């Protein structure tokens with residue numbers, strides 16, 4: 343597996359080789375008790391990644407583009423289990439009795455998924471095959487609320503390993519970003535859009551994961567955005583807090599079985615370019631149209647594959663249609679989108695807060711939505727943060743979550759957004 347990854351991603355082989363050389367020089371030394379931390383945001387795709395290139399590891403069939411959800415975060419601590427053994431002619435001895443990898447999620451011991459163990463072993467391959475890692479991770483948002491935990495989770499794991507290895511000593515800024523984005527992508531495709539490091543708050547909220555012209559590789563970068571769109575707000579409507587029956591990874595393999603997938607892909611890369619242009623011009627109207635048509639098309643593909651996936655259920659469709667009704671009545675700048683789940687996301691300009699409040703009032707008057715919740719986060723904390731200052735050290739130790747996320751009933755949400763509009 344690791345060899346296949348290095349064959350398809352030669353830049354990762356070069357970086358791994360650098361780490362082996364550092365170990366040979368005695369500059370990289372790991373042993374039990376060494377720890378690294380990171381926190382990473384989730385993201386919501388406005389142009390969706392749906393389908394992977396066959397025969398290639400985690401290369402999407404189309405470019406995607408997302409809004410970083412800075413307040414929805416995973417906080418992760420990685421610690422070393424075992425120690426480095428003497429090298430054999432400049433190579434790491436692969437031990438018969440390698441220590442065990444282990445996982446703790448939201449303060450509960452959890453079996454480490456085989457996919458995650460293979461992933462961690464691949465990252466260590468070549469320079470640290472003799473140690474294992476312990477992963478402790480806490481999310482500040484509920485599982486199955488419609489916010490991708492794998493995006494935040496894998497980006498935070500990769501970030502915490504970068505901190506553990508103190509990679510800044512060996513890589514320049516560009517190599518560092520490549521290492522973070524590429525390994526995150528290999529963990530979970532959408533995680534690459536959560537792996538952009540931001541040292542200050544000036545960075546853009548938008549990230550693109552682009553399929554390159556050669557069709558066999560991709561790149562991730564922060565996108566420039568017009569000032570008009572630099573302060574977008576976001577919330578998610580939790581209609582169904584149950585685990586979804588078919589996850590994204592399985593869903594990607596079904597995409598090609600829908601006749602609509604080819605039609606959908608024919609819209610790219612023009613749609614991708616138009617969306618980038620809308621961001622540059624600060625054109626919310628186009629961003630809204632492009633986002634919503636993209637979500638509709640992805641769900642059409644999902645619903646028409648050999649095993650139909652109907653994530654958009656009746657309540658989701660009804661909530662979206664009420665949202666569109668209010669939006670059209672007051673011409674507010676707000677848009678909806680939906681990932682592989684039943685819980686719609688809403689993105690809006692700050693001045694659309696009153697319309698959002700009206701929307702939640704309308705939902706609140708319909709008994710069908712009585713159990714619904716709204717999650718809304720501060721937009722201040724954004725990208726991937728490494729090290730103690732990421733907050734992960736204290737969160738993992740005490741499980742005390744930072745107060746950046748609000749969970750509200752519909753009525754509370756209606757009041758919250760009305761109040762926000764007056765501030």
Ligand code: DP6
Pocket residue numbers: 386387389390391392400406490492529530531532533590591592594681682
């Ligand atoms: C619908 O990134 O979760 O959210 O690469 O198999 O881990 P894997 O899939 P994942 O797929 C995300 C699908 C999506 C759209 C998107 O986020 O672009």
